[in-house]
Amino acid sequence: MAGNTFGNFFKVATFGESHGVAIGGVIDGCPSGIELDLDAIQTELNRRKPGQSKIVTQRKEPDTVEFFSGIFEGKTTGTPIGFAIRNTNQKSHDYSHIKDSYRPSHADYVYDKKYGFRDYRGGGRSSARETASRVVAGAIAKQFLSNIKINAFVSQVGELKLNKNYTELNLEDTELNPVRCPDQEMAAKMESYIKEIKKEGDTIGGVITCVIQNVPIGLGEPAFDKLHAELGKAMLSINAVKGFEYGSGFNGVTMKGSAHNDQFNTDGTTKTNFSGGIQGGISNGMDIYFNVAFKPVATIIQPYETIDNKGDIVKTQGKGRHDPCVVPRAVPIVEAMAALVLADYTLINNSTK
């Protein structure tokens, strides 16, 4: 497996399993001279952290990041930034019931088949815990991209869909509720729905919308590394993601070209933005926006039947502390991955200047 490195210029290699010693990573390619606000990095981690509200898993993980290198007198030095977050909440016994059996719609089965065996103490590398490393790296990328504004929010939970365009919302209000939906009325509905789901020991899917503003014209590397193609890959690499659409997305399918084409203003901006800020794979300076679909997480607190590694049927019972809906905690992860893509493409674009 060599798929744990993301980016070409602003490159991140991550490591770590849910029940190992630590998770972390190396950022190779962060430019020198960036003043780092370490508190802001921890704030991003806290947005992803378990136990932050009643609608997320109640596991306790302090998620404190330690930096090893690449920062001197408060600034990046241009050398690689190594970091780790210790795993402090490794209750292996919680997971002993899954040692030899395969949880449905988890990665247990394929890891055993691909690697011959696996760290059975929880999700291992396929645990969403891995995304904490992404949040650290993304938080640094955000600081590098200080002019670019990246705001993600929850726009759908189950059937509860926010039918407003992002331009009608105040994206500063996203953090006012535990769901991370900037429309407070909808957020309240979503919150009580998630609580209901939790009571059932079940889970539910959701959608995160992300808006990126103040993007300079010219980011994106056709033909294969179009900006939205890399954003799509970045989002699809997040645990539980099943779909990605940008600009008009799947709805654009039903439109005619005469309606879908974005007419120019004389300053090069466009009157509409069905393109989603990207044309021919290159940013055009308009807002970039996209949706990311998350499935209901597979861990449910219900009895179920499954198979073990001998192919025998076993009866078991999901237990522990799980996320009834993953999207509230995934908001900072979506932002982090967007930041990593933009940082990388900014450097690539600079390279030919």
Add this chain to the structure above:
Amino acid sequence: MAGNTFGNFFKVATFGESHGVAIGGVIDGCPSGIELDLDAIQTELNRRKPGQSKIVTQRKEPDTVEFFSGIFEGKTTGTPIGFAIRNTNQKSHDYSHIKDSYRPSHADYVYDKKYGFRDYRGGGRSSARETASRVVAGAIAKQFLSNIKINAFVSQVGELKLNKNYTELNLEDTELNPVRCPDQEMAAKMESYIKEIKKEGDTIGGVITCVIQNVPIGLGEPAFDKLHAELGKAMLSINAVKGFEYGSGFNGVTMKGSAHNDQFNTDGTTKTNFSGGIQGGISNGMDIYFNVAFKPVATIIQPYETIDNKGDIVKTQGKGRHDPCVVPRAVPIVEAMAALVLADYTLINNSTK
């Protein structure tokens, strides 16, 4: 720009503009000893070719591929396969009206901004003509992957949506009609709708569904290079694509985990397949299936206003021979990109055996 290389081990670098001398590419990493059926490669090109039916652009391009290297006595040698397709239909005068002006929702504007100038004789590198190189490379990847079956088809044109699961369709029937929809009744409706759109000089979007069968267990490289993440990137890199979803996709958002989880049979297969053949980013041996959303193409045969490179408004008129709906010709492109991803991931997976 260095984004014209796709894949890591089954690697393809492509080149070429719509109105240059030729398009083509280099395949670096194709294993040795594969008996190549060159006719089959040309057949794939013909499926993408302009002028193949009344519902596609009537441009005449023979699209004959010439191979330069890497093939000896009918077999791949393990050395790079260079190839080119001459551009024979370069009527620059058709495009003189767009030399200094920017067509809405095309890449003209961003290319000028990013590169300082552009080959104004048509779409240049951002033309869909570029995808012919992908089809050649993908056709070779398909032959390498001889056990894996990749079938794409048109499942939606505008509002006309095929509400059948792929398992209810005979995928062998896709080529029986010019739309490439395996349901002949729906295909007829789509065909007449596209003709209507064409008469208006307008365009319409569509969806292509792709099904991949007989995939071995174990393809995919978490955390970042999950199989579906790379498939998503590959699809999003195709011109006019706005969205990608696999397995339950955006619909999975509204499901509960208890319903979405794919229960195991004792042989490791699953009773349902909301996972879409991929769990934790790794193929589990079930069918992989995904949808790709295409916007209505931007070239319309109608008068319109736009701006020129001085920011002045110009009135112009779309002309020439265009595709009223891009999805029928995009079916082999989707298959080609899927084949390239699977070939690459097959080699990566082999590496640790």
Add this chain to the structure above:
Amino acid sequence: MAGNTFGNFFKVATFGESHGVAIGGVIDGCPSGIELDLDAIQTELNRRKPGQSKIVTQRKEPDTVEFFSGIFEGKTTGTPIGFAIRNTNQKSHDYSHIKDSYRPSHADYVYDKKYGFRDYRGGGRSSARETASRVVAGAIAKQFLSNIKINAFVSQVGELKLNKNYTELNLEDTELNPVRCPDQEMAAKMESYIKEIKKEGDTIGGVITCVIQNVPIGLGEPAFDKLHAELGKAMLSINAVKGFEYGSGFNGVTMKGSAHNDQFNTDGTTKTNFSGGIQGGISNGMDIYFNVAFKPVATIIQPYETIDNKGDIVKTQGKGRHDPCVVPRAVPIVEAMAALVLADYTLINNSTK
């Protein structure tokens, strides 16, 4: 095999066997707006061409390059530059004697073992013919690097060693003789020695020295991609190269630090340059210089015994037109590879500006 791509941002993928249809490549990442002097590219090819003098192989290959893309109105467009050189001199019968047998110190044996079979009509991919593609790409890189001067020359043939520092030579005089040694007296000796070797049907090794001037400070990416490490790899990838040293090189081994350290002038230049223009893997603005050792080429025009693919001993006779000493024709190849490395590292260095 996926080793036919060089560079990360100024990236070149090459293809082609000695007896296939054509050789060529794709340059992906060349910045836009560079005015290309196509004659200068052909001039570089002519410096590498067979038949250019009596001391090189007398094969006739016109080596005319055709560009397919990426150039418009005389300038690079920022899109990939595809190109090919047709093989016009494919006399397969010259090579029939080697179809089933392995020439000593050639790549025949290992290609058969690695790939299962090979294009037996000559060296195939391992032929030095492959380097013509490098010369084309390098000639474009040179034009991108217009301020940087790259001059290679022959400094040793067999025991005939030019015991002068490059600063004592007029590097403009290199092309005045067929050996490409800027010291005309030594060149004459080398020339007659090579003729003698040729008469014997034998071959002899040599050394090429390369000097790079006007390099900006800051090129090089420690820890692994130090500038000299990548230059070394580039040179070692050229056929027949056995060694690389830069700055003080192997002679530096016997020096003491107190003598070897390059003392600074107040403007940051150094009084001596044992460092060879690179410190800590990063260019310091002083001249970069290095030596490249070439073995005697393996093709000799003498009878010899070897084995065939069944392990039986066969008697055979080297024939055809061969290079008695490879270094005169390798001078432009060394320059081309140096140019490719510098172009790539220039883009990488730019990326963080």
Add this chain to the structure above:
Amino acid sequence: MAGNTFGNFFKVATFGESHGVAIGGVIDGCPSGIELDLDAIQTELNRRKPGQSKIVTQRKEPDTVEFFSGIFEGKTTGTPIGFAIRNTNQKSHDYSHIKDSYRPSHADYVYDKKYGFRDYRGGGRSSARETASRVVAGAIAKQFLSNIKINAFVSQVGELKLNKNYTELNLEDTELNPVRCPDQEMAAKMESYIKEIKKEGDTIGGVITCVIQNVPIGLGEPAFDKLHAELGKAMLSINAVKGFEYGSGFNGVTMKGSAHNDQFNTDGTTKTNFSGGIQGGISNGMDIYFNVAFKPVATIIQPYETIDNKGDIVKTQGKGRHDPCVVPRAVPIVEAMAALVLADYTLINNSTK
């Protein structure tokens, strides 16, 4: 800077400065199921460690490695292996005299120019301390390559050159003396010479020879990623290295082809091995051997004049504990880098099986 990642399949990203919190890395791509002997890894680190004998720097660094991930029940899991080594000996005050001035032939000057500022507390990222991370990764690669034997040794210190072929030496005897020269007589001479140099406060260069045995046929990826080219790059990336030669190397230059060609035995082995185990860039199953030239390290314990960052001349005095000759401690580093290259090329070669 993004040059801190080495390898394509067996990939290592390293981080860390000499006076930061820790150094370490991430190994991404190590196959699963390898039983790891952690003591053997520490043994390799101890071979590189300061203070191990009187002829190396007397700094005290325990160099204890902590593994964070990727290992479970004593075996690799196929997921990334994160690790770190704490820096325990960070006496910044030792280095205050170099805060604003540039030590000759160090990387101080170029780092300041390239990155705008630097961690002035010692060599920072350009310190040889960075190589400890390589040794950890290489030790794991060695265990993956259990059949391949990699032995490096000191073959020259200053003018003291071991004029024996490696086949005449017992490579098991390398560790019997602190110089790491397997010829005990020569080792004794080298040791007293290094002590003499140390007394002068000076330094001296040296050569390390490396021999790799039991290499399978077929490793190497022409045209650019020839096995020896990557080995060369790997060696040249080590601090203080000025040259690399393999097989006949620079001496091969003076040989005729008729003498240099390695004649086959009927089993495919060769009677001589001037090729150095690699033909056409691909291993042929014979021993691989190469030489690596190290300059005298730049830190000398003598008074010297240099410039500061304002271009003013400053008088200063080298102090602290330095290595009078770097080669004894560099032996495990050379082996580690060789192991990393071979592990990577083994996986690449496997990929097409």
